[in-house]
Amino acid sequence: MAFKQFGSKRDFAPREMVKGDWKCSECGTPITELPFQPAPDRPIYCRECWQKKRRERFSR
Numbered sequence: 001m002a003f004k005q006f007g008s009k010r011d012f013a014p015r016e017m018v019k020g021d022w023k024c025s026e027c028g029t030p031i032t033e034l035p036f037q038p039a040p041d042r043p044i045y046c047r048e049c050w051q052k053k054r055r056e057r058f059s060r
């Protein structure tokens, strides 16, 4: 019975790939898929830059 609450209206379902046409704000690599819906007013990073950013955050 608890299953009904999962994944019906929320578009934050895990592993749902969003297709589109973006560019990495850092290195300019074309991005065609994202694991989330990107906000239009936020920078988008490719995997490599994303991981770099994460690392930078963690090291401080």
Ligand SMILES: [Zn+2]
Residues within 6 Å of the ligand: 024, 025, 026, 027, 028, 029, 045, 046, 047, 048, 049, 050
């Ligand atoms: Zn990049």
